[in-house]
Amino acid sequence: MKPCYINSAASISAQDTFDSNRFLETIISHESKTVHAMHPKYKEFISPIASRRMATGVKMGVAASKMALQEAQLETPDAIITGTGMGCIEDSEKFLNAIIDNDEQYLTPTSFIQSTHNTVGAQIALTLNCKGYNVTYVHGAVSFESALVDAQLMLHEHTANHILVGGVDELGKQFIEDIVKAEALEPKPITVPFGEGAHFFTLSSSKQKDTYGELKAIEIINKATPELIQEKLQAFLKRNGLITSDIDAVLLGINGDGFDNYYQNLQNSIFNTTPQIHYKHLSGEFFTASAFGFWVATNIVKQQKIPKALLLNEVEHSNYKNVLLYNQFKGRQHSFMLLSSC
C-alpha cells in the first residue's frame, strides 16, 4: 500500500476535544447511562438557515468535516467517505413516529429526506460543492474502519490525493432508551455510557508540515474467537514488518461488557508489557466510537504523550512510534488499525 498521511484530525465528542493542543487535559466524567457530545458553536461552520433543518448528527458531521479541512488547509477534498452505524436515527425516529401516530397521514417529507444513511456525506458534499467520490459505510462497529479501508485503497490507486474520512453517530431520543433498557437485561451489560460524536480526518498521499502520522494498515474481521483474534493480530503485525514489542501503545475498545475478554486475552499475554489504553469511558459507546479512539491515537503519535485518564497500566514508553487500535462489538465486527509517527 502507498503511504497514507493523516494531515488533520477533528473531534466533536463527549469530551472537550475541539482543540487538540489541550489533548484531554481536562476530563469530563460521565455518570449517566447516555452522554451527549459537547457541541461547538455551529454558526461558525454552518449557516443558521441550513443548521435549523439539520439533525444533531448532520450538524456534528458537517462541522467536524469543516474543522478537519481547515486544519489541513484544504478547500475541497477529492473524495468524501463517511461511516455511520445507526445513521440518521433522530430523523428516522421522527418519521417513524409520524407514520405510526398519524396512521400514515399528514406527513411532511423533511425528516424522511434526512433519514437516509448518506445524509451526512451528502450534506458535506453539498456545502463544499464537492463532486468527487462519495460513499457511506453502515456496518455497525466497523463503519468508520470500512471508510478508512476505502480511503487507503483510493490513495493506493492514485484516484485521489486528499480524502475526507469520518465517522459520525447521534444518540437520538427514543431508540437509544430502548437500547439502554435492553442492554441492562444482558448478563454482563455495557458499563460505559452510550454516547455520540463526529470525527473527521484528512488522509493524503503527501505529508504536510503538521501531519499527525501515517495510517499503516487496517483489517476488518467479522467473526472470530479471542484466540483467533490474537493469531490474526500477530499475523497482521508481521505483514507490516512488526512484532508485538514494537507496539508502543495499544488502544482497546473496552466497554465493560461480557465481551471484554477479547481485550483481556491480549492485555494478559502479548501486550502485558505494552502501555494499554482505554477510551470509551470518555467518549461513550457508539458504533463509530472507534473514530474517537483513532483521534486519540493520532494525537498520541503527534504529541508523543498519553493523557493520564487513558492509561490502564503503569507502563510508559519514551516515544510512541507505533500505535495499534483493536476494537470489537459484542464479539463481532473486530478491527485492527495501525498508526505510526512521521
Place this chain on the structure above:
Amino acid sequence: MPQNRVAITGMGIVSSIGNTMEENLHSLLHYKKGIAPIVNIETRHKDAIKVGEILQTNEQLANSLNLPKGHNYSRTALLGCIAAKQAVKHANIEDISSFRTGLISSTSVGGMDMTEKHFKNYTSNPESRKFISSHHAGDSTEKIADHLGISDYVSTISTACSSAANAIMLGARLIKSGQLDRVIVGGTDGLAKFTINGFKTLMILSDTDCAPFDANRTGLNLGEAAAFLVLESEVIVKENNKSVLAYVAGYGNANDAFHQTASSENGEGAFLAMQKALTVANIQPKDINYINAHGTATPNNDLSEGRAIQRIFGPTIPDFSSTKAFTGHTLAAAGAIEAVYSVLALQNNVMFPNLNFNTAIPELQMIPITEVTKKPLEYALSNSFGFGGNCSTLIFSKS
C-alpha cells in the same frame, strides 16, 4: 488489458419478477412485469399505489432458509440471504474459505420493516425486543455472512438508491488491488411502510404502472429485491478453470452536489460517473452497446439522466432501456438486480424492453428499446443514482 481482471462467476436474485435468475430472465423476455397492488403490507395507501412486491410471506422466506422459530430476521435479511446463497451456489463454490473471500452488501433502510412493526413495543414485549438489534443496516449483512460462512472482510454500504452499485465497485477494487481473491457483492431491501410513506410525501410515486422515459411519466413504483454477484480475480478463475459470466470492466462514482433529493438539470453527477467508468474500462462511448438506465420514471430523474447520457454519447446514443417498469424501484438493491440484468443481456445478446413507453420526452427526444431485441453485445453500462447526489455507473463486458 489490465492484469487482474474482475470476473463475475455467479449470480443470485429474488425480485417481483422471479425467485431465481432463470425466472427473472424468463419474465424479462416475456414482458411479465411484477407491478401490482400491494399484498403483504398493511398500508393506508393500498389502493393509491402499485408496487413490485415479492409474493412470499416472511414465514415462507424463513422456511426456505430453515430458520429456527423465534429468529429476528428482517425481510431485508431474508431476501438477502436467499439471493446471496443462490449466487454462491451458481459460482460452484464448495469451500468458501479456500480463498480470501469478502462480503459487501448494501441496503437503504436495513431492518426498518421490522422496526416499524415493533418500535413501539420494544420495552413492553420481549418478542419485539429482539428486533432492536436487527434495525441497523449492518445486521442483514451479518446474517448473510453467517449463512455463507464468511468471517473476515464484511461490510455494508448505504448510499440510498445507488448502494449496490457502490458495493460492486468496491468489490472490484479490492480484487484488482489484490486485497481479496473473491468478494460476494450486492444489495437487499424489503418493502416497508417507512419508504412507501417517504416517497409518497415526496409526491414521486406513480398511481399506475410507471413509464420510464415517457413524456407523460408520473413517478415511480417502489419494489423490493435482493441480488448478489460473485466476483473473482482472473487468476483464481484461470487456476480453477472456472466459467466466467462476464467481467466488471469499469466503474465510476461521483456526487451531483446539487440537492439532497433532486438531480441537477444537466445531470452533472451522472455525467461524471459515466465518464469515470468509461475511463476505468479504457473504452470509448461508442463501445457501449446497451445502457440499462436508472430510469425511475420520476419527471426529474429521467430528464436529468437523459441529458447526462446525451452529454456522454452525443448524437449516437446506444440502445437503452430501464427495467424499472418490470421490478419497480428496488432502492439499494436496484444496482445489483440491474447488474444481473446487464450480465444476462451480455450472455444472451439480448436487450430488455422499457415497458409502458409511448411518447418521447420533448426536451430529449430519446426513444428506448421497447421490444425484446437481439443484438451482439460486448459492453453494457448500468446507471444507479440516489438521494444525496450519489451517482454510480458500472460497465460490464463479455470478455
